[in-house]
Amino acid sequence: MLKDNGQVFRLEDYRESDYLIPEVTLTFQLGPAETLVTAVLKVERRQGVAVTAPLTLDGDGLVLAGLAVNGAKADATTFEASPDRLILRKTPHAARFELTIETRLSPTKNKALMGLYVSNGVFCTQCEAEGFRRITYFLDRPDVLSVYTVRIEADRKEAPLLLSNGNPVEKGALDAERHFAVWHDPHPKPSYLFALVAGDLGAVTDSFTTASGRAVDLAIYVEHGKEERAAYAMDSLKRSMRWDEERFGREYDLDVFNIVAVSDFNMGAMENKGLNVFNDKYVLADADTATDLDFANIEAIIAHEYFHNWTGNRITCRDWFQLCLKEGLTVFRDHEFSADQRSRAVKRIAEVRALRAHQFPEDQGPLAHPVRPRRFREINNFYTATVYEKGSEVVRMIRTVLGQDAFRAGMDLYFERHDGQAVTIEDFIKAFEDASGRDLAQFSLWYHQAGTPNVAIATRHDAREGTLTVEIEQSVPPTPSESRKRLMHIPLAFGLVGPDGQDMAYESAEGATVEDGVIHLRKRHHTVRFSGLKARPVLSINRGFSAPVTMAASSVAKERLFLARHDRDPYSRWQALNTLFTEALISATRRKRGGRQLAFPDELVGLAVELAGDGALEAAFRALALTLPAEADIAREIGENIDPDAIYAARMALLSTIAEAGRGDFAGLHASLHDNAPFAPDAAGAGRRALRNALIEYMALAAGDPGPAREQFDTADNMTERAAALTVLAHHFPKHGDSREALARLEAQYRDNPLVLDKWFQIQAMIPSSDTVELMRELMGHAHFSLTNPNRVRALIGTFAMANQTAFHSADGSGYRLVADTVMALEKHNPQVSARLATAFRSWRSLESGRREHARLVLADMAQRKNLSRDLADIVERTLA
Template sequence: MTKNTQVIYLKDYQVPVFIIETTDLDIRIGDEYTSVVARLKVSRNPASDADTSELVLQGGSGIKLQEVMMNGLILDDSDYDLEDAALSIYQCPETFELTTQCLIQPQLNTTLEGLYKSGGMYCTQCEAQGFRNITYYLDRPDALSIFTTRISADKERYPILLANGNPVEQGELDNGEHFAVWHDPFPKPAYLFAMVAGDLVRQDDVFTTMSGRKVDLQIFVEAHNSHKCDHALASLKRSMLWDEKVYGREYDLDLFMIVAVDDFNMGAMENKGLNIFNSDCVLADPATSSDAMFERIEGIVAHEYFHNWSGNRVTCRDWFQLSLKEGFTVYRDSQYTADTYSAAVKRIDDVTVLRTHQFAEDAGPMAHPIRPASYIEINNFYSVTVYEKGAEVVGMIHTLLGDELFRKGSDLYFDRHDGQAVTTDDFIAAMSDASGVDLNQFTRWYSQAGTPTLTVTDVYDAACHEYRLTVEQSTPATPECQLKQPFHLPLRMALLDVNGVQMPLTLKNVGLLPNKDVVLNITKASETFVFEGVTHEPVPSLLRGFCAPVKLDYGYTQAQLLFLASKDTDGFCRWEACQRLLIDAVAQAMLKPVGYQLELELVTMLRSSLVDETLDPAMVAKLVQLPSEAYLAENQSTVDVDLIHAGREAMRVAIAQALESQLLDCYQRNHDTGPFSQTGNAIGKRALKNTCLSYLNSLDDFNYQAIAQVQYDLQANMTDVGAALQILTGHKNSDISAPLLADFYQRWQHDSQVVCQWFAMQAGANLPGRLTHVKALLEHDAFDIRNPNKVRSLVGSFIRSAINFHCADGSGYEFVADMILRLDPINPMIAANLAKPLGRFKPHTIHRQELMQAQLHRLSQAKLSSDVYEVVSKALAAS
């Protein structure tokens, strides 16, 4: 498959033999070649006991080495070796200055790792190992250095020259060129290096820190996007203020910059002082961006800003510790979003991502702990496990310690390790030292993969007023470990009386608990908790707030679920009860999809949510939404895509038929034609009305299609326009949607972000037989296979449409394999992400397993990048 299959192991970690104290870069952008001169002040690392005087620097295949100098003297070929993109310098003294001169061609760099060209702009993405594509360097996160960067380029084409830190100098050069010098006073690893050269406009703002310092805020964008910066700037200021209040962290430079880039593999990058963003993750206005996009942008802006401390000031020692910065920062941005919007809705959204994506990853061939023990290609571990599960693990620490001790732990962590590259063990030690809580067993979350199941049983003894709760935990085998040790996890729970009120709780041998909402420490494979003084049989509210990333197995009756769905004060548990009722109903619909009708109790429950105007409309939208086909598949021992699709569609129709009048009333009540508002209530009302409109359009009634078309024609905001068009695009009658799709493209063809939405609507339409249409869109003038956003919008959305990706004849799998083979030579990271769904074949029917494996075998016959090789080889090994 590939020659580059070296496995990297955590156990083999060694400190670098040398350290780079200062890094001075001189980057001269030319038409054919860009020159990079790197002057490195190098000294032997006192922490290394390696018996060698050889310095090994990593490089990329596209670098042309011109010259190597040590202490001002040019080295000849016998003084160094250049092999397999590594530059080895022999016989290095204890301290010295090393200068390399290289030529690169960033305009040809389609991998988008290192320095590359996006449109008319030069920009960088160096995480994880992109800096080595710029020059030869110690490209590892524990090699921290102080950077000074000089950039020169043609002034007319590239009037803006940016890099990390603070501006030091700028001026004019001969031949119409100019230069700028930037200095970053904080030591950083190469993955945090950033530079930009382009023709951009700037939007400015100012933030005053809690100590009274003024920080200039700047967003750089192409001129046609200058009107889309306000939301990101406001989000940045809110996140800076929040981080000061909640974590006591103040920004440390006098300038904070964001640059929007159209071609970007990830969402954004937290480079010190110069955040580079995928345009889709920073630019927004109501006409082109939905409410979900506004919230997503707010969270991503906050995430990258929060990295200034959890990732930059304190960084990770090696890439095995990636969750140290990403998991912690995702948790911080989730806290921020919950405080800014609806906490319950945010929690539901996070749990939905975890269950539909991370649980699937845990059950597949790419399962790995949040601190993996080995990897072939680090890009493959920028995963939902490292990010989302990593965040859940930090959240469990917060739950176990409580607010005050968690804050003490984070303060100690930041203060103890400021300016260092550290490990997850250091993070846990800080939390434990500050709180006095023993977290030794808890560290298993970092070394064991898999999703635990909590099997909970209970017994109520009316005679002695005792309630016994038994919790058993088990975790299935995963590729790295067959036999799992018990985890330490919090189980937040409450006991509800007949009115839904939380009972006071007295735990046997402990006494009266201070809170009715109690956190039980689960540490054993099986343990029982006895509550005394329980005067009547309660209904348990378990896993409140989704306090741990586990599956809960408790035998709730339908009556108990209906009770929790209407009475529970915990937003997650109330939603979860609704989901379980709906999952059970879909299972019944799968058995008899034709003419399926809802049970009266379920109709009553859904109706009560729709008509209750005292409830948060955003929460109501969540309560009445059906589980996705992906989550329904997670609840099936054998996944039959066709049955799930048929059952869910039958359920949609049954809900619409039973609640047609309430759905229409709710739609009309929440349809606001006044001025656009982004308050929480307005956002919730749009979410609820569009949920109702979607249900109504499952009925065979042209009137509801007409309502959707009227909503589209209003062009009030992209939330409503996009929802209406998506609903009609997913309707079996294409007579309405086809002209609207043409109109939508005509309106927005010059806005790349909106065109991506246009691709996604069509490719993700949940109608069978979409492959021919998707293939035709590949030939559309607006599609560019080199642009990750376009690929994700078209091919990624197709994969998420289960009924099409899993088409019974295997054509969906073949199409995706074709796209992987096309993409791999261009952008291996994106190609590998497309390959992962093919590897999750085990839950499916035998027929589909064989079809997916056939495409994996086909891929294995090709010459693959290490990115794709790792995914394919692990999938086939699990066959």
């Protein structure tokens, strides 16, 4: 049985700290083997707190080197120090006093990558969520806001660059070998936003003039020789800054804005005030080494971290239960930015696909939790798709419910009312209620209740009366700790599509609140009756994915085919086609398990070929139309007794059927999309390449040999098309000489480029073969594989566990054992990444009995291990519950 691995924190137990720390002065005497940190804390006892109240500061593996109170060495009888806590049992009678704490750190030994560590010779910090306590003893909680002054001392040759939060104040020489720099951040911030970087790095510099005319110096720091690959990141930053001024009225507030890219990082990036630290995967890009997806991710994540300056930094979370208040809100903002920069329709479809792939399974499994959790044991385990992606969808629904103008008024009021504060979801909702005059109490359940609502819909048309009756019913399935659910406010955008493909106007709508093309579902059951409709319309519902729900509609395939051809809402058009694909694949999966022949509707196959060649549609949309639901998507829809091999066979059969049907069209279309112009990572160019890459898979399958993919691999002048061709070679012809030669060539050409090698590992981790488990063991022995680099672990092990449904779910359980062994090996030095890998087992109960038992045994074995980290124990315990 799992032992209790730590305190369970509950939202209802929140209370303010007895003390505040309004000012912090930090001095770092940096050394790789030993660093001395001196923290001078200006401490303030809250009004009404007794003088006898002890001051308890958080620590994590710290070594106390010295302690002074108001400049005098602390009496050993007045305090208690351990690696994880410092308790000052007796504090001065004055309400304000000064505490000086010295700690000794070993940055090179810190492989958890939390606190202060060294990455490729560069000193770096990561403090969210609770990493600051690995640097010094502190009230390490989001609602303690402090003004920081930081002095950094280091060897000039080892670290010519010395950075921290805020604005530069002073710099100079200490002696012939060492120098210093002082930084001051005038904006009070929680400790999780503290940052320090020191090392020898190259720089890309620029400037930005704000709307009020202030000049801001911009810099992106990268490893020497990689400066040119940071140009797109700089361009994305400047566009983000201008967009936030125009769309949300938010102007930057410091004299400098710095970004540092490091190769060892547990996350994508971190929004530390004025000094963002990034995983270099989301900074470095050029046509030769990065794909269009990489460029789009860089644009989005640069924007995301910059937007945090207001939604997360200037206004932060009162406690970690409010994490979605910064993350969900900021994801919404970066989604809007990307939609404005690229294709809004295509971006929306991509967002929904990601939500369904990652968040829906979370909501349907043992790790389900509300957008605002009510309890946690380890906060690192709640940086989830529910908090981020579903949190974003909730903000989007607020805009749908209120309308754009009232939404903007609510955001403006939120910024005005709470600037400089640590706040809650209730504060956020109240701003919108006050700005709009609307009651959002029922709507707020989206923050407080776990689970994905299901909406069942049936329609009935009466030609004589000219009415369309729509029956709508909502339900929310039970989730862990929540068996009974309350009724939600679900905004469903809709249209009534007439026989000519145009939206039909209706005279009236009775039975529910219908405003601006949105049905507001508030009760369990609504009957909505539209009048003035002599011709029968086809209901297009949940347009733009206006609510993150599952749909059970009574519409027939003929109606979905009609919407896939004619719906004016691009998302709904794609959704109709995707639903048809999903239903066909589920049916084929069941026939495969029953030993019957697989066949697919001619109309569906023909529609896919038709849409691929429709030049009136965006190329990126056509690529999405040719992209079948992933195996995990099909498994999620089947829901129970899942056989991954049958799903794979069904999907391959449909791919092959479409390939054969499009044999006469796809090659010519592929050739016509070739662009001789220089590579540009814009929406139009990315769309053309996306469609070419979708077509090349079908062309290779139709040919029955790797020739088309090998030709694209050989002639591609960009990584987008090169990696896509290699994927087709490796996945469909893994034992062919062309595939092996292409893999060897990419490895040889880019062996000194870690980000391209990650792609090389990732492509192989996705090979859908029974031999892949053995290949994984070989790749883990590769000279360039390392368990200490999170990017490499995610590229190989993470891809295998999260995305390779056939190999991870090998019938003999070998895939589960491989991942479990890696999780346990990784847990010894990086519990955070280890725990995230373990979430791959979250859907084990939905598998067929043989695989289910293999997975259960592996999880039970992990649960029996001694001294599991709190991170991993929490995931394993909840997954087994």
